[in-house]
Amino acid sequence: MINIVDIFVIVLVLLNIVFLCIGYLLGKTTLKNLDTVSSNILSSKENRSIVSKNRIEIDDTKVVTKINIDNLEKKYGELAETKNTSENISSSVNKLKNMKG
Amino acid sequence: MAKGLDVGTSYIVFSSEQDGVISYKDFRDAFYVIKPTTPVANKMIEKGLTGKIFIKDSDGSFILLGKDAIEKAIERNDTAKRPMYRGVVSAKEKDAKRILAFILKEVVGEAKVTSEKIVFCVPAQPIDQDDDDFDVGYHEDVVKTILSECGYSPKAINEAEALCYAELENDDYTGIGVSCGAGMTNVCVMLNGEPTVLFSTTKSGDWIDRMSSIATGEPDSVVQVEKEGGNFTIGEPNDSPVLSAVSSYYERLIDYTVKNLSLALSQHKSLPKFKEPLTIVVAGGTSQAKGYIELFKQKIEENNFPLKLKEIRHATDPLHSVSKGCLIAAKVL
Numbered sequence: 001m002i003n004i005v006d007i008f009v010i011v012l013v014l015l016n017i018v019f020l021c022i023g024y025l026l027g028k029t030t031l032k033n034l035d036t037v038s039s040n041i042l043s044s045k046e047n048r049s050i051v052s053k054n055r056i057e058i059d060d061t062k063v064v065t066k067i068n069i070d071n072l073e074k075k076y077g078e079l080a081e082t083k084n085t086s087e088n089i090s091s092s093v094n095k096l097k098n099m100k101g
Numbered sequence: 102m103a104k105g106l107d108v109g110t111s112y113i114v115f116s117s118e119q120d121g122v123i124s125y126k127d128f129r130d131a132f133y134v135i136k137p138t139t140p141v142a143n144k145m146i147e148k149g150l151t152g153k154i155f156i157k158d159s160d161g162s163f164i165l166l167g168k169d170a171i172e173k174a175i176e177r178n179d180t181a182k183r184p185m186y187r188g189v190v191s192a193k194e195k196d197a198k199r200i201l202a203f204i205l206k207e208v209v210g211e212a213k214v215t216s217e218k219i220v221f222c223v224p225a226q227p228i229d230q231d232d233d234d235f236d237v238g239y240h241e242d243v244v245k246t247i248l249s250e251c252g253y254s255p256k257a258i259n260e261a262e263a264l265c266y267a268e269l270e271n272d273d274y275t276g277i278g279v280s281c282g283a284g285m286t287n288v289c290v291m292l293n294g295e296p297t298v299l300f301s302t303t304k305s306g307d308w309i310d311r312m313s314s315i316a317t318g319e320p321d322s323v324v325q326v327e328k329e330g331g332n333f334t335i336g337e338p339n340d341s342p343v344l345s346a347v348s349s350y351y352e353r354l355i356d357y358t359v360k361n362l363s364l365a366l367s368q369h370k371s372l373p374k375f376k377e378p379l380t381i382v383v384a385g386g387t388s389q390a391k392g393y394i395e396l397f398k399q400k401i402e403e404n405n406f407p408l409k410l411k412e413i414r415h416a417t418d419p420l421h422s423v424s425k426g427c428l429i430a431a432k433v434l
Contacts, residue, residue, distance in 0.1 A: 075156060
């Protein structure tokens with residue numbers, strides 16, 4: 001004869017099986033979504049690295065780019081004095097011009 | 102209108118001519134950065150820099166320029182920074198291009214007419230060093246960019262070639278120019294106004310400062326100021342340990358320069374055959390030391406120089422000759 005304890009045990013086992021099945025189904029669904037999300041993340045990361053590999057970067061120690069000095073504020077009057085001399089270079093210039101043709 | 106510009110490691114010299122009068126504008130190529138740590142320090146530093154030549158950066162730093170930079174560095178037992186290293190824009194200093202651009206624009210100013218010609222000097226490739234970082238092309242492009250932004254039409258020539266244009270008129274522009282700058286020593290062999298041999302060596306004024314600094318334990322800027330004070334003669338003993346070291350390294354430098362000059366010329370494949378003995382003209386700040394030309398002559402005799410010489414002389418204005426040569430070139434080319 002089946003007593004109450006036996007019935008209780010049978011119900012417990014059945015409940016365990018049911019919850020196991022529900023858990024399995026839930027887990028499978030969740031993992032599927034995670035998989036999609038992580039593969040999306042992965043592919044966007046890959047895309048970014050592909051994009052950054054394709055980005056053209058200029059090495060400004062080899063190519064001259066704009067040299068910005070706008071943020072340097074002058075705090076003095078005159079940088080250097082001009083000195084005049086009595087040298088005359090016109091004969092040098094004329095002689096050199098004749099030599100070079 | 103045309104202008105000349107000597108873009109040197111130690112000095113920037115701008116030259117122009119008006120009504121037969123040549124004007125020079127010199128500026129020391131150096132800077133020194135002071136970063137205030139607090140707003141109070143910021144105000145105190147700015148007050149303390151009254152009368153000095155300085156600029157303020159967007160990050161709040163104060164950047165002293167020129168000889169004021171060197172003086173401030175010495176006060177702090179430090180060494181001033183330079184936008185140039187061995188004759189070209191320094192790859193080591195991250196602010197080099199900005200500071201050089203600022204100084205050049207201030208010194209040359211805006212062109213008086215659009216596309217006004219300006220000739221600036223560049224060093225030759227060194228024969229005593231294989232250095233991939235030595236990029237004259239890049240340096241030339243940097244300076245051209247800066248000068249173009251001021252409205253000029255810039256052109257580069259070799260530094261020693263410019264010296265020949267300034268000093269060899271009476272020799273029919275045939276001879277040898279040796280420009281002893283801070284960063285390098287540049288050499289040009291010129292024949293009838295055409296540069297035939299161009300090269301440089303990497304030991305010059307800065308090398309003397311560096312070696313003397315190591316020998317004495319003093320910062321490079323301190324050595325430089327003492328050296329430029331001129332209270333020594335090359336080859337003679339001196340009471341000052343710094344000047345004694347400087348004198349000693351000057352002897353080594355002149356010996357090294359002459360040996361390399363003799364070797365480079367004797368090995369050169371396309372050295373012209375000169376009919377007459379030549380003149381060697383020497384210029385540059387480094388050549389201003391007492392006894393330089395005398396020792397240079399002595400070393401030339403000792404090292405079996407491959408060409409016949411009639412004269413070895415100092416330039417009439419050793420500090421300004423290269424800039425004057427650039428000005429002459431600007432009017433000719």
